[in-house]
Amino acid sequence: xxxxxxxxxxxxxxxxxxxxxxxxxxxxxxxxxxxxxxxxxxxxxxxxxxxxxxxxxxxxxxxxxxxxxxxxxxxxxxxxxxxxxxxxxxxxxxxxxxxxxxxxxxxxxxxxxxxxxxxxxxxxxxxxxxxxxxxxxxxxxxxxxxxxxxxxxxxxxxxxxxxxxxxxxxxxxxxxxxxxxxxxxxxxxxxxxxxxxxxxxxxxxxxxxxxxxxxxxxxxxxxxxxxxxxxxxxxxxxx
Amino acid sequence: xxxxxxxxxxxxxxxxxxxxxxxxxxxxxxxxxxxxxxxxxxxxxxxxxxxxxxxxxxxxxxxxxxxxxxxxxxxxxxxxxxxxxxxxxxxxxxxxxxxxxxxxxxxxxxxxxxxxxxxxxxxxxxxxxxxxxxxxxxxxxxxxxxxxxxxxxxxxxxxxxxxxxxxxxxxxxxxxxxxxxxxxxxxxxxxxxxxxxxxxxxxxxxxxxxxxxxxxxxxxxxxxxxxxxxxxxxxxxxxxxxxxxxxxxxxxxxxxxxxxxxxxxxxxxxxxxxxxxxxxxxxxxxxxxxxxxxxxxxxxxxxxxxxxxxxxxxxxxxxxxxxxxxxxxxxxxxxxxx
Numbered sequence: 001x002x003x004x005x006x007x008x009x010x011x012x013x014x015x016x017x018x019x020x021x022x023x024x025x026x027x028x029x030x031x032x033x034x035x036x037x038x039x040x041x042x043x044x045x046x047x048x049x050x051x052x053x054x055x056x057x058x059x060x061x062x063x064x065x066x067x068x069x070x071x072x073x074x075x076x077x078x079x080x081x082x083x084x085x086x087x088x089x090x091x092x093x094x095x096x097x098x099x100x101x102x103x104x105x106x107x108x109x110x111x112x113x114x115x116x117x118x119x120x121x122x123x124x125x126x127x128x129x130x131x132x133x134x135x136x137x138x139x140x141x142x143x144x145x146x147x148x149x150x151x152x153x154x155x156x157x158x159x160x161x162x163x164x165x166x167x168x169x170x171x172x173x174x175x176x177x178x179x180x181x182x183x184x185x186x187x188x189x190x191x192x193x194x195x196x197x198x199x200x201x202x203x204x205x206x207x208x209x210x211x212x213x214x215x216x217x218x219x220x221x222x223x224x225x226x227x228x229x230x231x232x233x234x235x236x237x238x239x
Numbered sequence: 240x241x242x243x244x245x246x247x248x249x250x251x252x253x254x255x256x257x258x259x260x261x262x263x264x265x266x267x268x269x270x271x272x273x274x275x276x277x278x279x280x281x282x283x284x285x286x287x288x289x290x291x292x293x294x295x296x297x298x299x300x301x302x303x304x305x306x307x308x309x310x311x312x313x314x315x316x317x318x319x320x321x322x323x324x325x326x327x328x329x330x331x332x333x334x335x336x337x338x339x340x341x342x343x344x345x346x347x348x349x350x351x352x353x354x355x356x357x358x359x360x361x362x363x364x365x366x367x368x369x370x371x372x373x374x375x376x377x378x379x380x381x382x383x384x385x386x387x388x389x390x391x392x393x394x395x396x397x398x399x400x401x402x403x404x405x406x407x408x409x410x411x412x413x414x415x416x417x418x419x420x421x422x423x424x425x426x427x428x429x430x431x432x433x434x435x436x437x438x439x440x441x442x443x444x445x446x447x448x449x450x451x452x453x454x455x456x457x458x459x460x461x462x463x464x465x466x467x468x469x470x471x472x473x474x475x476x477x478x479x480x481x482x483x484x485x486x487x488x489x490x491x492x493x494x495x496x497x498x499x500x501x502x503x504x505x506x507x508x509x510x511x512x513x514x515x516x517x518x519x520x521x522x523x524x525x526x527x528x529x530x531x532x533x534x535x536x537x538x539x540x541x542x543x544x545x546x547x548x549x550x551x552x553x554x555x556x557x558x559x560x561x562x563x564x565x566x567x568x569x570x571x572x573x574x575x576x577x
């Protein structure tokens with residue numbers, strides 16, 4: 001459904017992505033792991049449209065979207081939550097979601113309001129709906145980042161280390177929320193995360209990257225046992 | 240999923256009575272020439288032009304994040320286009336309306352150039368465009384070149400009639416543009432425009448077409464400043480390129496919006512009233528007046544970054560002209576805070 005084919009991204013002499021293929025099917029939950037500098041966030045940027053690839057194509061539901069802007073892709077149904085939350089600070093929590101629902105989801109008035117209330121409820125933010133977004137703490141901002149992305153009524157949700165900086169209890173809440181989401185909405189999720197034990201509670205497929213390439217792709221337990229993964233990722237972590 | 244009784248509130252009793260009060264104020268202002276003397280009518284014309292400029296600059300910077308130092312381009316163009324239309328035999332008052340439309344049209348191709356820039360580049364870019372237009376005009380002999388020109392066609396009116404028509408037209412233009420901004424901010428696009436102000440990239444990532452939103456604001460502000468320029472020539476009758484294309488206009492706009500409250504709907508109007516009284520009181524003190532204006536703008540930027548209205552809004556939660564949304568959960572025991 002959302003597919004990257006032979007995607008390359010060059011930063012000067014550095015090949016951040018050296019020909020990556022990734023296929024996301026409807027309702028898939030894919031985790032992406034890999035050591036720092038493996039190209040995970042770059043891949044997410046290329047999928048979301050915030051970065052144009054140096055080569056290769058990105059397609060969504062059969063159409064080539066390689067040259068489409070991030071805004072256009074958001075309207076098509078590709079939503080993205082940033083690693084460092086980027087709320088619209090001077091607007092309320094509700095208004096933040098409303099931007100997603102109207103601009104990204106193409107919803108109007110009552111339908112948009114209903115969608116926002118629904119995602120705020122789901123993300124545990126409904127009590128804070130009228131708060132200015134810049135008055136939220138880190139967990140609140142992360143929830144809002146997710147709620148705003150969900151308000152666009154996405155088909156695929158791209159998550160960039162949304163678990164980072166959270167306590168175990170907070171991470172557990174996040175996992176519960178994502179599970180509920182996937183159950184209810186049949187949403188496909190692509191999730192980059194360093195905290196692997198949190199990740200495997202949600203994902204059904206794991207992709208391991210190293211030095212701009214996919215080195216292993218498959219069922220989580222199998223990928224974790226893969227010798228190349230142990231070398232590239234767990235090997236370094238254990239050192 | 241959401242409890243019954245959850246409502247989205249846009250009007251509060253305070254804001255709806257204030258907004259209707261605002262409407263009544265416009266109507267009341269229309270009767271000023273009938274009951275008040277000439278000097279008050281002229282003063283109010285000046286004040287209304289300031290309000291229009293402040294509201295337009297705020298639309299650009301406060302909502303689009305577009306900090307322009309070149310809005311004098313449209314003030315000058317609006318004024319000179321009025322003179323040009325009058326030279327072609329158009330009634331000068333109709334010429335002012337046409338000049339406003341002309342400024343909007345000119346800004347469309349210009350937007351493709353300057354909106355490619357961001358931040359400081361945009362500020363400098365708009366200034367360069369303004370200077371270029373000013374220089375171009377100062378070489379046009381038909382428009383009086385560097386020595387300036389006057390809107391002599393207005394001499395055919397008796398001076399009281401002229402002042403009254405100018406006042407009414409200024410009131411109409413200012414009310415039109417202020418209400419247009421209000422309607423725009425309350426529309427479906429309003430939330431997206433505020434999102435662009437807060438974080439462009441994040442706005443794009445949830446589907447906002449950032450460039451489109453900015454272009455709407457840019458054209459709107461160009462038309463509004465064009466109207467302000469047309470009103471200015473009607474009010475002072477004589478213009479010359481260096482003063483009507485002066486960067487001081489942008490400085491005044493920045494002052495009004497910073498002091499009143501950047502990105503608030505009500506703030507710039509307050510800022511305009513403050514600048515008007517300062518100008519009236521100290522306007523003849525030359526350099527010291529400008530030093531005073533500059534330093535108070537700096538003090539406000541440092542100590543009260545949200546301006547007077549922003550502070551008031553924060554302390555009291557009051558919103559007189561509601562462009563936002565409140566979630567009202569009557570079924571819930573927890574009332575969400577302001």
